[in-house]
Amino acid sequence: MQIYLPIAEIPVNVILILMLGLAAGFLAGMFGIGGGFIATPLLMFIGIPPAIAVSTSTNQIISASISGLLAQLRKGNVDIKMGWFLVVGGFLGSTIGVSIFKILQKTGHIDIVIPLVYVIFLGSISVTMLIETIRTLAEKKYGITWEKKKNSRFEKLLKKIEQLPWQVYFPKSDITVSIFVPIVISIGIGILVALMGVGGGFLMIPAMIYILRMPSSIVVGTSLFQIVFIASNATFLQAVTNHTVDIVLAFLMIISSAIGAQFGTRVGYRVDADSMRLVLSLLLFAVCVKMLFVLFAAPPSLYIIEVLK
Amino acid sequence: MIRLRLRYSAIYSLLALFLWSANSFASPVISGISTNEINIDHKFLGAQILLFGAKGDAGNIVIAVRGPKKNFLVTRKQKLLGVWYNGERVKFKDAYSFYSLFSTFGPQDPLDSELSEMELGNDNLKFSASGDIGEKAKNEFQIQLIDQMEKNSLYSAGTQRIDFLDETLFKVMLNFPKNIARGTYTVEIYLIHEGSVLSFQSIPIYVNQVGMSAKIFDFAHEESFFYGLIAVALALVVGWLANYLFARFLGK
Numbered sequence: 001m002q003i004y005l006p007i008a009e010i011p012v013n014v015i016l017i018l019m020l021g022l023a024a025g026f027l028a029g030m031f032g033i034g035g036g037f038i039a040t041p042l043l044m045f046i047g048i049p050p051a052i053a054v055s056t057s058t059n060q061i062i063s064a065s066i067s068g069l070l071a072q073l074r075k076g077n078v079d080i081k082m083g084w085f086l087v088v089g090g091f092l093g094s095t096i097g098v099s100i101f102k103i104l105q106k107t108g109h110i111d112i113v114i115p116l117v118y119v120i121f122l123g124s125i126s127v128t129m130l131i132e133t134i135r136t137l138a139e140k141k142y143g144i145t146w147e148k149k150k151n152s153r154f155e156k157l158l159k160k161i162e163q164l165p166w167q168v169y170f171p172k173s174d175i176t177v178s179i180f181v182p183i184v185i186s187i188g189i190g191i192l193v194a195l196m197g198v199g200g201g202f203l204m205i206p207a208m209i210y211i212l213r214m215p216s217s218i219v220v221g222t223s224l225f226q227i228v229f230i231a232s233n234a235t236f237l238q239a240v241t242n243h244t245v246d247i248v249l250a251f252l253m254i255i256s257s258a259i260g261a262q263f264g265t266r267v268g269y270r271v272d273a274d275s276m277r278l279v280l281s282l283l284l285f286a287v288c289v290k291m292l293f294v295l296f297a298a299p300p301s302l303y304i305i306e307v308l309k
Numbered sequence: 310m311i312r313l314r315l316r317y318s319a320i321y322s323l324l325a326l327f328l329w330s331a332n333s334f335a336s337p338v339i340s341g342i343s344t345n346e347i348n349i350d351h352k353f354l355g356a357q358i359l360l361f362g363a364k365g366d367a368g369n370i371v372i373a374v375r376g377p378k379k380n381f382l383v384t385r386k387q388k389l390l391g392v393w394y395n396g397e398r399v400k401f402k403d404a405y406s407f408y409s410l411f412s413t414f415g416p417q418d419p420l421d422s423e424l425s426e427m428e429l430g431n432d433n434l435k436f437s438a439s440g441d442i443g444e445k446a447k448n449e450f451q452i453q454l455i456d457q458m459e460k461n462s463l464y465s466a467g468t469q470r471i472d473f474l475d476e477t478l479f480k481v482m483l484n485f486p487k488n489i490a491r492g493t494y495t496v497e498i499y500l501i502h503e504g505s506v507l508s509f510q511s512i513p514i515y516v517n518q519v520g521m522s523a524k525i526f527d528f529a530h531e532e533s534f535f536y537g538l539i540a541v542a543l544a545l546v547v548g549w550l551a552n553y554l555f556a557r558f559l560g561k
Binding site (some may be wrong): 002003004005006007009011059060062063064065066067070071107108109112116228232235236237238239240243245247248250251254255258259262295296297298299301302303304305306307308309 | 381391395454523539547
């Protein structure tokens, strides 16, 4: 069954898109991640132009995040005060990101920059994760231990952060931190949200734990809280400035990935954390390798003709 | 509404022309087409329109079909460490998005300078590149543009023949491929004798995009503010609904 995507201006198979959404949602639910990191590349692999894949993914992320946020709010696992500071930075970051996106689209480099950014991030994240996971598994199975390197540079950075002005107390997380820290972190992540079509949880959650030192029970809910706002801002701005949000594609992805996520979450409970991390890192590495092929693919002809709108 | 009124007025004027020319025999060539309208939907695979006419005088007939003018961007791909990226780009302003030519001139007859002024013939199409680029670069990119347009059947290479049923009656099948741009096309029929135009007739063809996807596309570009708001609202509502339904019927 074919359907014509109005913004991407290409016909696609509805079943293929629904299967893709189910798979992305399933993996997202299983691994407890937002899924943008999987959904966006998959959309590119089936021939959706990178710019449209990214913007449409941010649209789908709103839906996935609000669903998760509502569950977290019910459990009371959200530091709303911290969330608002992250939203301020995230709004700034995603607005900057959409502007960069616009410039790249104008100069015609967006379709190459998106896969490039993906290769860099997927490559470094999957390899780091893979090494960490193999170490943990080896430790557990064979009792091999590695000397933990003391990351003195990171310690020094944390010391410096403690001396920053405008320290604010966050009662829910029971931490005191300069407001510059959450704002600067979320600006950086906001830029990536707009450029990569991801929620940014894979960076936000470690940053909350290791830099902001928030309790781990609260990080997921608070991360989802800011993602809802930032993904909304990014989607709106992409629609207004770049006309790259395909509402038909987004709708199909939203429905199918919501269903997929429900099943994924249930499977996720039964699989142990370490082997899950191993599978996830291998999966991300595979996506990275496939993305390299996109990057090195030869164009259909040496000269490309476009009709300007 | 305006477009509709325009279309009717065009048909009326065509009708008037027909009656007037039939009565007075003043026009040496008259012609008509099978339809004035092409509707593009997602299943559109191209269209054919029959043009027929009668010629009363000696001379050669030239028929040109011109699509709406668009801006084109031609990009040369370049390779860096195995990665293809966009190199030099040239923008052509107001170039025909469709061009097709038929004539009774033989391949030996030179289409003279007058035809070139009226932009009749692929070689006579005028392109204006925007920005400060050299003549050499302009030519290189212009050749590529024409070449690609011919490959996509949007420009027809050279001149095509006109079928004559007898001395006076002729017909031509106008082919529109599936990737035509929407807008107003013009079919121009010239009667040329010894370097001067004896008769000229122009018939419009309206190419419209119909169906849901065309409406969504227009809305996304013309009302992007509301389109953006709707996209966000849709995602919020569906996300909330999914959460509610799953919690209710499947449990947590």
